[in-house]
Amino acid sequence: MTEKNRRILWLAVFIGCMLPAADLLRRLFTGDLGADPVETLIRATGDWTIKLLVAGLLLTPLTRILRNPLPVRFRRMIGLYAFFYVCIHLTLYLAVDQGLDIHAIVKDVLKRPYITFGMMAFLLLVPLAITSTRKMVARLGPKRWRQLHRAVYVAASFGAVHYYLLVKLDITWPLIYGAILTTALGWRMWQAMPLHKTLRAGA
């Protein structure tokens, strides 16, 4: 792929990830968010967060399987977009749903497992977003940086649990995300296992 095509692809993914937010904004201003706009916005931004987290986690296996470095180059952007959507998600919850009532929020976080998991997932994502720049990679050193960023598996899993716990009945999607995450994590653990490395070296 030429450098120019790569740039076009980068731009396409960049704009593509922005589209859900733009669409929600359009629907907000045209009154097209349904009977409960706040609920729709919270659900949609949460949904895009987990979709992007899961997609981002599939990029590394994809790169290795395809033996092509292209997918992994989008990892940071996808991850930061996930963070962008979770920030909107959390802000709506804190400011609109809870009306910034600190007492109610603290109670909610401690008492409701799905909120607890959601909040833990968010808190795990904060340092990852902060250390996403090239400078921070250099400052931490690639090894430590990679170790730190493995936390994204935990964050995504907490996100899936958060989703699973709030659904009233139809748990199809939380289970699908859970299955993809488990597969991706399993694949990476298998890759990291000494046995696998020996086999690959032998082949």
Added chain:
Amino acid sequence: MLIGKKPDIASSEITPKSLWLDRRRFITGAAALGIGVALPREAANAGTLKFTKSPLSTKGEELTSLKDVTGYNNFYEFGTDKSDPAAYAGAMKTRPWTVEISGEVRKPVTLDIEDILKIAPIEERIYRHRCVEAWSMVVPWNGFSLSALINRVEPTSKAKFVEFTSLADSKTMPGLLLPYLDWPYREGLRMDEAMHPLTTLVVGLYGETLKNQNGAPLRLVVPWKYGFKGAKSIVRIRFLERQPATAWNTANPSEFGFYSNVNPEVDHPRWTQAKERRIGDFFRRPTLMFNGYGEQVASLYRGMDLKTFF
């Protein structure tokens, strides 16, 4: 067969809602001026209901728009999304429709919906409607007290509970494929709850016959309980000696109690019930005990621990 079936009235012949509202306003205005205008015995258009205003109506609440009341629904027989019922319930056939009334009654009977409509005068009853999911609406229902029907079939002394069964038609209800609820949908009330005047058999809302997504042609509304207690599209009403198994309670007994009275002090195990978002509002408002109907219904539960019997 649904395909090719011509509607009885061409849509071009149906008076637009704005026009008949004007007509109603004219009649009301004329009445206010003391001009004797005889109201027609039968409604001019199919779908409109003749009703009187009930003194049981909740006052001082702004009505939720017809669009939201008919577009934002939980009716899992048609799917779990709030927009699914409006999108898919049209396929359900609501005529002919009969309701089997059986069990511990002296006069078991199978009633045609047209006869049910004549049991008592149709009233407009404005009630708050609080969903267990912590959102709420204010709906002008049309119907009459369930007690009118109950009195007619003469329950025996053994009748302690009433069970309501909804239609389960796999041909028109795609949601029946979902394994989460044990279909058909069933709900139940204790006899005194069923006899309470606020408990309403609903045949319409906003002065029109019920739309399918709202539980046509006949549903239950119990305003002091969470919305799911109000069974939709009822095909059977059974009087029982023992508390019946109900759909949500069977699916998850720790989360959805048999009573399910609106209670801000008893949280759902996973989310708070202290607040609710009124559809149309941005911020949440406090939820009222018994959904604000405590004065009328609290005595039904005297001496009961509402945390145990949630």
